[in-house]
Amino acid sequence: MSYTDPESLSRGSRQQARQRAISEAVMEEGSVRIEALAERFDISVMTVHRDLDELEDRGLLRKSRGVATATSTSLVESSDVYRSGxxxxxxxxxxxxxxxxxxxxxxxxxxxxxxxxxxxxxxxxxxxxxxxxxxxxxxxxxxxxxxxxxxxxxxxxxxxxxxxxxxxxxxxxxxxxxxxxxxxxxxxxxxxxxxxxxxxxxxxxxxxxxxxxxxxxxxxxxxxxxxxxxxxxxxxxxxxxxxxxxxxxxxxxxxxxxxxxxxxxxxxxx
Structure with a gap:
């Protein structure tokens, strides 16, 4: 995958890198279907849902009816997941x-x-x-x-x-x-x-x-x-x-x- 080298990172670091990549993909496109994210990052739909739930809790994006949607720029800039990268x-x-x-x-x-x-x-x-x-x-x-x-x-x-x-x-x-x-x-x-x-x-x-x-x-x-x-x-x-x-x-x-x-x-x- 393009967002990280999975073998070089711990489980927590891999998850953080993946979530950052997902959030950037959603912000770039405005909205992305959850199935498309699973295919893009070669992970299960369930894993995408878990990542999106955490990102939504952090105010980075919204998840609704199978689609992840970016929130406003001011909230994106406030999220530590986004800022850390x-x-x-x-x-x-x-x-x-x-x-x-x-x-x-x-x-x-x-x-x-x-x-x-x-x-x-x-x-x-x-x-x-x-x-x-x-x-x-x-x-x-x-x-x-x-x-x-x-x-x-x-x-x-x-x-x-x-x-x-x-x-x-x-x-x-x-x-x-x-x-x-x-x-x-x-x-x-x-x-x-x-x-x-x-x-x-x-x-x-x-x-x-x-x-x-x-x-x-x-x-x-x-x-x-x-x-x-x-x-x-x-x-x-x-x-x-x-x-x-x-x-x-x-x-x-x-x-x-x-x-x-x-x-x-x-x-x-x-």
């Missing part, structure tokens, strides 16, 4: 640049962005650390990492972003003080971070207020996107890390406004 090389480069801000002994707060996930494999080089997050994916990844103390924030669980949000989450964040907060955003409009959902905005704002230093991680595509709810001005961050493909006019404009911009070097290995 986009701009991977850029996100890895941004994460490597972000490591320079981390010092052993710090308390880090990480949001639910897929860019922050690329920090996780490197955190063992910076231990001891305390990691505070509302993201179940991060909790699972770090639970056996030696030298890392993890604080998991509770609340209402949202499957589409694998995270806990809501009033309970915001209250828990208010009781904590982190040394450093890493976050990303869905879109940058007029040099302000925007997101599609108010629940996400509330949590990220609370995390921002609870941290001593705040670093924004964004690839250049975010400057070309739009979302509904204003969140935080870029000027409020201690640093903004972008990838090397970010349009120079964005970098120059931010720097002219006194914003510290770090350009993450591209890696030949991706």
């Amino acid at each position: 986009r701009q991977i090389a850029q996100k890895k480069a941004i994460a490597r640049a972000a490591l320079e801000f981390i010092e052993p002994g710090q308390a880090l707060m990480l949001d639910d962005s897929t860019t922050t996930l690329h920090l996780l494999p490197h955190l063992s080089d910076k231990t001891p650390l305390t990691v505070i997050t509302n993201t179940l994916t991060i909790m699972n990844e770090l639970r056996n990492t030696r030298g890392t103390t993890m604080i998991g924030l509770g609340g209402d669980y949202y499957n589409w972003c694998s995270s806990f949000m809501g009033r309970m989450t915001v209250r828990e964040i208010a009781e904590l003080r982190a040394d450093l907060f890493f976050m990303s955003t869905s879109a940058i409009v007029d040099d302000v971070c925007f997101h599609q959902t108010l629940e996400t905005v509330d949590v990220k704002r609370a995390m921002f207020e609870s941290a001593r230093r705040r670093v924004l991680l964004v690839d250049g595509t975010k400057f070309e996107k739009r979302a509904l709810h204003a969140m935080l001005p870029l000027a409020d961050f201690d640093a903004v890390i972008v990838d090397s493909a970010t349009a120079p006019e964005h970098v120059d404009r931010l720097r002219e406004h006194g914003i510290t911009v770090v350009i993450a070097p591209a890696s030949s290995s991706g």
